Every structure is written in C-alpha cells, then in structure tokens.
Amino acid sequence: MPLPEIREILSMYDKKNIRIGVLGSHSALEIAHGAKQEGFETVVVCERGREKTYTKYYKNLFDHVILLDKFSEIVGEENLKKMMELNTIFVPNRSFSVYVGYENIENKFSIPIMGNRYMLKTEERNVPKNQYYLLQKAGIHTPKIFKSYKEIDRLVIVKVPEKKRTIERAFFYASSPTEFKRKAEDRIKRGIVSEEALEKAIIEEYILGAKFNANFFWSPLTDELDLLGFDKRIQTDLDGVLDLPASEQLELGIITQNIEVGHFGVTMRESQLEKIFESGERFVKVCKVEYPPGMIGLFALQGALTKNLEFYVFDVSPRVPGCPCVEPTSPYMKYKYGMEVGPGRRVAMEIKRAILEDRIEEIVT
Numbered sequence: 001m002p003l004p005e006i007r008e009i010l011s012m013y014d015k016k017n018i019r020i021g022v023l024g025s026h027s028a029l030e031i032a033h034g035a036k037q038e039g040f041e042t043v044v045v046c047e048r049g050r051e052k053t054y055t056k057y058y059k060n061l062f063d064h065v066i067l068l069d070k071f072s073e074i075v076g077e078e079n080l081k082k083m084m085e086l087n088t089i090f091v092p093n094r095s096f097s098v099y100v101g102y103e104n105i106e107n108k109f110s111i112p113i114m115g116n117r118y119m120l121k122t123e124e125r126n127v128p129k130n131q132y133y134l135l136q137k138a139g140i141h142t143p144k145i146f147k148s149y150k151e152i153d154r155l156v157i158v159k160v161p162e163k164k165r166t167i168e169r170a171f172f173y174a175s176s177p178t179e180f181k182r183k184a185e186d187r188i189k190r191g192i193v194s195e196e197a198l199e200k201a202i203i204e205e206y207i208l209g210a211k212f213n214a215n216f217f218w219s220p221l222t223d224e225l226d227l228l229g230f231d232k233r234i235q236t237d238l239d240g241v242l243d244l245p246a247s248e249q250l251e252l253g254i255i256t257q258n259i260e261v262g263h264f265g266v267t268m269r270e271s272q273l274e275k276i277f278e279s280g281e282r283f284v285k286v287c288k289v290e291y292p293p294g295m296i297g298l299f300a301l302q303g304a305l306t307k308n309l310e311f312y313v314f315d316v317s318p319r320v321p322g323c324p325c326v327e328p329t330s331p332y333m334k335y336k337y338g339m340e341v342g343p344g345r346r347v348a349m350e351i352k353r354a355i356l357e358d359r360i361e362e363i364v365t
C-alpha cells in the first residue's frame with residue numbers, strides 16, 4: 001500500500017485525467033510510446049542540455065515537459081506541484097535512481113510511483129537486503145561471491161565503479177589472487193578505478209553460459225507474471241575488441257570496459273521457459289515478504305543458462321529494464337495478448353485497468 005501522504009495525493013487526483021510521467025533518460029521513449037498506445041497523455045522531466053531527444057526529435061510522444069537544470073531538482077516543491085496538478089503517475093527507470101537518489105525518492109518525491117520505490121535501492125550491492133539477499137532467499141541459482149580476492153580459486157568477474165564515471169562499472173576478470181592483484185594495480189595506475197572503490201568491489205564467480213536478460217511484469221491486480229521477452233547487451237569497448245581476430249586482440253593489450261550502450265532481442269528454447277517463469281515467480285514471492293507490498297510492475301533478472309541448462313541470475317533490475325528491442329523482437333507477449341506489448345504498453349495497460357477498477361492504490365507506492 002502507498003504511504004499515507006501518497007494515498008492523500010491520489011485522493012485529490014482527477015482519475016479521468018491521469019498522466020504517465022518519466023525521467024527523460026534511459027527508457028522514457030518506450031514508456032511514453034506505450035502510454036500513447038493506451039490513450040494516456042505523458043509528462044517528461046528533462047535536464048537542460050540533454051532534452052532534444054524528447055522536445056525535438058520525439059516531441060510527438062510527450063504532452064508536458066518539465067525542464068530542469070539538474071535531474072535532482074525534481075524533488076523541488078514547485079516541480080512536485082506541477083506533476084501533482086497533472087495527475088502524474090511516475091514510472092521509475094535507472095536514471096531516476098541514479099540522478100535523484102534513493103533517499104530523495106523514498107522521503108521527498110511525493111508523487112505516486114508505479115512500482116515499489118523502496119525496492120529500487122536493492123539494485124545496489126552494498127545495502128542490506130540487496131538483490132543478492134533476495135535472490136538467495138528465493139532459492140534462485142546465483143554465482144558464488146568471494147569475500148576477499150585471496151579466496152579466488154576459479155574465474156571471477158570483479159564489479160567495481162569507474163573512478164570518473166561512478167555510474168559505469170569497470171568490470172575485469174581474474175582466475176587467481178595473483179592475477180587479481182596485477183590487474184587491479186594496473187587499473188589503479190591508469191586511473192580507471194580508485195583504491196577505495198576496489199576495496200568495496202564485488203568479486204563474483206563468472207558463470208560460463210549463454211546470457212539472457214529476462215524481462216518481466218508482475219501484476220498486483222491479477223496476480224500474474226508476464227514474460228515480456230529476453231535481450232542481450234551491447235557493450236563498449238568490449239564488443240569492439242571482440243570483433244577483432246584473437247591474434248589482434250592479444251596484440252592490442254588494452255583494458256576493455258563493459259559500458260552498456262545498446263540491446264538486441266533474443267529468444268530462448270521453449271523447453272527452458274518454465275524455469276525462467278519459476279525464477280520470476282520465486283523472486284516476486286520473496287519480495288512480498290521482504291519489501292511489502294513487493295514487486296510491482298516491470299523488473300528483470302539478468303543471468304546465464306549453463307551447459308547443464310541451469311539458469312543463474314547475477315543481476316536484478318527492480319524497475320524498467322530499458323530494452324526497447326523487446327517489443328518488436330519478442331513473441332512471448334503476442335502469445336498471451338494477441339498483439340505486440342512492450343514494457344511501456346504493459347505499464348499503461350495496468351494503470352488503465354487500475355483506474356477502471358478503482359484500484360490505483362494497489363499499483364503505486
């Protein structure tokens with residue numbers, strides 16, 4: 001259930017004129033497109049200097065624009081008032097979490113959020129009851145986590161923020177303590193990571209398998225789990241290096257980085273779908289206990305299917321996954337709804353149903 005003040009704000013909304021709002025970054029286009037498909041007006045909050053995508057090139061998708069000097073200003077009283085007057089239900093994406101901050105989202109952002117605002121922070125690995133905790137509670141296969149680099153006895157992936165762009169992670173791989181030290185020292189020397197960040201790095205077993213990001217939608221209104229589809233990530237400059245012959249890769253001697261810049265859609269063998277649904281259902285079930293009212297709406301489990309056909313999950317997105325390729329490339333929603341339904345449209349469908357059944361309180365916090 002929403003906070004008392006959110007419930008009070010909802011009671012003042014004109015339910016016949018609900019608008020769907022989003023931060024102008026990450027997945028705003030797919031959310032707005034889906035809203036339009038279901039007949040909703042939209043609100044986009046943009047940061048000055050990076051607004052043209054929304055105010056010029058795709059202005060057809062946005063009815064109301066709130067332009068700020070910094071995204072973090074969204075929690076200012078005047079901006080909150082504008083969104084309230086527009087009867088805005090806000091859809092959180094990764095940029096919202098990063099630029100606005102969890103404390104602001106939980107304590108100052110007094111706009112109804114489609115989703116569970118208190119679960120957004122579980123994406124960070126250094127908070128209590130984080131994604132690892134939830135996955136393990138759910139009994140979902142996860143990689144082994146090493147408490148110290150000295151324990152490394154197999155291939156691992158080290159997840160550490162970049163020094164200059166902390167929003168990006170400077171992943172690297174190692175298969176022994178010696179290799180870890182050598183690569184870590186090299187990255188510190190080159191200014192890619194800091195010693196402080198490295199001390200807090202996550203050292204995770206590398207799961208050898210085919211990568212699949214499973215994108216889901218959980219409906220509190222129907223108690224049903226939808227599989228929107230799968231995607232894989234395009235990363236720079238890793239993908240550029242992998243395009244070269246192996247001999248050229250070795251000659252380069254450069255440190256690759258895993259900065260996500262795009263996605264492409266994939267499908268999974270039909271016989272494996274049941275275990276993917278089961279993983280999603282297990283995750284939803286544990287979230288209801290640990291973060292009531294639990295998962296609401298869109299989320300993703302990023303993982304790999306091993307040669308033993310076991311699905312290991314190593315990353316959770318407790319919000320819009322941000323993969324616009326899913327709608328046109330995935331058949332799974334067509335199988336259920338008889339039409340293409342992407343993340344944005346599925347959100348809008350849920351909001352529309354909640355309005356018709358007078359149950360908006362059940363899908364927001």
